[in-house]
Amino acid sequence: MDSVLSIRDLAISLPPGADRDYAVQNIEFDLTPGEILCVVGESGSGKSMTANALMGLLPDLVHVTRGEAFFEGRDVLALPDAERRKLRGDRIGMIFQEPMSALNPLMRIGDQIAETYEAHGRYTPSERRERALDLIREVGLPEPEKIIRAYPFQLSGGQRQRAMIAMALAMDPAVLIADEPTTALDVTTQAQILDLIKSLQERHGMAVMFITHDFGVVAEIADQVIVMRYGEIVEQGGAAQVLENPQHDYTKALLAAVPSDVVPSGQETSEQHVLEVRDLRKTYKTRGGLFKATREVRAIDGVSFTVGKGEVLGIVGESGSGKSTVGRSIVRLVEADSGQILLDGEDMNALSTEELRSARRRVQMIFQDPYASLNPRKKILSAISEGPITMGTPVAEAHARARDLLETVGLDASAADRYPHEFSGGQRQRIGIARALAMDPDLIIADEAVSALDVSIQAQVLELLRDLQQRLHLSLLFITHDLRVAAQLCDRIAVMQHGKLVEIGSVAEVFLSPKQDYTRNLLAAVPGTEWGGAA
Amino acid sequence: MKDFFKRFSRNRGALIGLFILVVVILVAVFAPLLYPDSPWKMVQRPFLAPFSVDGFPLGTDTLGRDVAAGLAHGARVSLIVGLVSTLVALLIGVPLGALAGFYGGLVDDGAMRFTEFFQTIPNFALAIVLVAIMEPTLPTITLAIAIVSWPPVARLVRAEVLSLRRREFVDAARLAGLSNMRILFGHILPNAMSPIIVMASLMVATAILLESSLSFLGLGDPNIMSWGYMIGAARTVIRNAWWLSFIPGVAILMTVLALNLIGEGLNDALNPRLARKGR
Numbered sequence: 113m114d115s116v117l118s119i120r121d122l123a124i125s126l127p128p129g130a131d132r133d134y135a136v137q138n139i140e141f142d143l144t145p146g147e148i149l150c151v152v153g154e155s156g157s158g159k160s161m162t163a164n165a166l167m168g169l170l171p172d173l174v175h176v177t178r179g180e181a182f183f184e185g186r187d188v189l190a191l192p193d194a195e196r197r198k199l200r201g202d203r204i205g206m207i208f209q210e211p212m213s214a215l216n217p218l219m220r221i222g223d224q225i226a227e228t229y230e231a232h233g234r235y236t237p238s239e240r241r242e243r244a245l246d247l248i249r250e251v252g253l254p255e256p257e258k259i260i261r262a263y264p265f266q267l268s269g270g271q272r273q274r275a276m277i278a279m280a281l282a283m284d285p286a287v288l289i290a291d292e293p294t295t296a297l298d299v300t301t302q303a304q305i306l307d308l309i310k311s312l313q314e315r316h317g318m319a320v321m322f323i324t325h326d327f328g329v330v331a332e333i334a335d336q337v338i339v340m341r342y343g344e345i346v347e348q349g350g351a352a353q354v355l356e357n358p359q360h361d362y363t364k365a366l367l368a369a370v371p372s373d374v375v376p377s378g379q380e381t382s383e384q385h386v387l388e389v390r391d392l393r394k395t396y397k398t399r400g401g402l403f404k405a406t407r408e409v410r411a412i413d414g415v416s417f418t419v420g421k422g423e424v425l426g427i428v429g430e431s432g433s434g435k436s437t438v439g440r441s442i443v444r445l446v447e448a449d450s451g452q453i454l455l456d457g458e459d460m461n462a463l464s465t466e467e468l469r470s471a472r473r474r475v476q477m478i479f480q481d482p483y484a485s486l487n488p489r490k491k492i493l494s495a496i497s498e499g500p501i502t503m504g505t506p507v508a509e510a511h512a513r514a515r516d517l518l519e520t521v522g523l524d525a526s527a528a529d530r531y532p533h534e535f536s537g538g539q540r541q542r543i544g545i546a547r548a549l550a551m552d553p554d555l556i557i558a559d560e561a562v563s564a565l566d567v568s569i570q571a572q573v574l575e576l577l578r579d580l581q582q583r584l585h586l587s588l589l590f591i592t593h594d595l596r597v598a599a600q601l602c603d604r605i606a607v608m609q610h611g612k613l614v615e616i617g618s619v620a621e622v623f624l625s626p627k628q629d630y631t632r633n634l635l636a637a638v639p640g641t642e643w644g645g646a647a
Numbered sequence: 648m649k650d651f652f653k654r655f656s657r658n659r660g661a662l663i664g665l666f667i668l669v670v671v672i673l674v675a676v677f678a679p680l681l682y683p684d685s686p687w688k689m690v691q692r693p694f695l696a697p698f699s700v701d702g703f704p705l706g707t708d709t710l711g712r713d714v715a716a717g718l719a720h721g722a723r724v725s726l727i728v729g730l731v732s733t734l735v736a737l738l739i740g741v742p743l744g745a746l747a748g749f750y751g752g753l754v755d756d757g758a759m760r761f762t763e764f765f766q767t768i769p770n771f772a773l774a775i776v777l778v779a780i781m782e783p784t785l786p787t788i789t790l791a792i793a794i795v796s797w798p799p800v801a802r803l804v805r806a807e808v809l810s811l812r813r814r815e816f817v818d819a820a821r822l823a824g825l826s827n828m829r830i831l832f833g834h835i836l837p838n839a840m841s842p843i844i845v846m847a848s849l850m851v852a853t854a855i856l857l858e859s860s861l862s863f864l865g866l867g868d869p870n871i872m873s874w875g876y877m878i879g880a881a882r883t884v885i886r887n888a889w890w891l892s893f894i895p896g897v898a899i900l901m902t903v904l905a906l907n908l909i910g911e912g913l914n915d916a917l918n919p920r921l922a923r924k925g926r
Contacts, residue, residue, distance in 0.1 A: 440818075443822055445818050445821065445822075469824045469826070470824060472821070472822050472823065472824040473824060475822075476822055477818070477819070477822055479818065479819065480815070481815055484814045484815045484816065485814075485815035485816050485818075485819055486816055486819075487816040487820070487837075487838070488838065489837045489838055490834070495816075495819075498820070498823055498825070499822070499823030499824060499825075502823055502824050502829075503824055544819075547819065547823075551822075
């Protein structure tokens, strides 16, 4: 079939001083009607830039320097702005990653959809409303009559993404560009949105350019795949071919880094408990205003579990399940309402502020965001040694140990004298691990510690955690939304939903013979389940 | 640090501002050497126009005092009042805002109501009242200006602290067992420095204007020559000797403009992500 969009020799320059001259170069590909093209790559590979160039959404100082993009016989990149604007939203639709920020918070959903028609001067206002209702129905939003009058904040993340898709579909575009549309969503919602995009694409015969970093998603929906690195295409081909028989080393490395579904047999859990949590509860109350009722959210609703010495317990759940709140209330960054947190028999929850400060040492945390978890104005040395020094370790000793630890986590000891901004995300996460180890804790809580990392870096950090765990016999509480990652590292897994612990058991039990429906749904929703990861 | 100067010097206005300010500072520093006599001393016939008599490039005022000497000595007063009052305002505003933002709840409510109390009274009116109650001397004027100019600092610092205290590195510091004070002053405030510095540079300009306005109204220290006093004293003769008001007026304008340009340059240099488009 003829291609609807063909890109030839595209190059986009970056402003001087960036780490490379080109955001992308030598980009060539064709989009065929009725096909989904997945563009895969790690952050900074230039995959979003390509889409933005097509839509004319490049940031200031970034320009297309070379190349053509033929869409319906015309070079989109050479069109004047006014012509381009007519194309946008009409012949080419786009969905963004974060539906909350892509929707105008002060505008009703129906109006936002109708606005697309208005921008292109189609239909009368009442027809627009009818069409908007049809679209809302088509993307499977419940109660269209209500949704059309709703504001974005009244919808859930998945519903917002559906509304975004409805907007993109409004003018029945020939090409739909989806930039990481499911990255911000939970697995079960992600699965639904992927289904929706696939079925809409089939019904409308659109060409879809789907940008993602997740090979699971690729396996789920792609017909064609492009793998990008450093702004260049390294591999291109049919989905089956790229996934099963990758040619380029980089693709192989990426695929190998995808956590596989092969469940390692967890270690036998020791009888000795390092942590015991009993009936933990935490309720968030939002104060009601004059006309608003007080709202209560049960973040943790009677959770009990234990972590053995040298064991890795994973807590998995979707966003809002309360898994992070559990982690944070164990270290008392969040004050639980009731319940006991017993560390070797001592109740953390009952300590006074002063006692707590010295007890802090015993539980340390590795945080999610490697960019926010290090103070940008402090050198690495002081970030790692500050805790031990506060606890009374002599300064020289703490400094020496900080340098040792940097080597333990696979960095150079000289890293100690540098500032956080000089390190990449993966390296910062290693520093975070070193900081946690510096306190010699009884238990380390890793809160989504690898979620913000690219898949190849994620694999390295997981490898490091596993290695350290075995070598130092660490006890680890590993909180994640990613079941595959949990399977790689954990001995036992606890599944949380709506603040309750719905299932807990060894990795093999939970993954291979889940007892609860919720766990089964969660497992089924993981993208690329049938593909099964890189075999 | 090198980056900082590079970004700062990319803003040409800021360099011009810096140049003007350096000239004003040099004049202020060397005023006693350039004009060893008191600026109040009558040295020539009154109402000499600029450049009409050698040795008096800016002429003489209504009482035959050297305008150039007044300008040089006035620069000292303006700069001292501007800098010291800003420092005092920071000493009040930063800790108050930091505590309010860090502890939240009742502390925040208390501190912010206190701040609002000062914000509801017009700045200048409050400054006049304060100077009128206290004896008008250099320290009291400085103090009065500081007292009316700290509330915006407190609000700025509070907002910065509010957003910084939710960052993960603050959680990490807490887990390291650091005390609240060390987290606040060692981890949070250093990260809030950039906007505080930018604001301080603009506050110096405002303080100079306030001081000039006070002495224009005759509420300045009667023993100290200042730009505002010079304008105020010459206002009655503005129709036959306009330069007597004009010259110190230009001095105020240039100094305040220089400080504003510097503030803008500092903003570009310290908050590179907020730097305006197309630069």
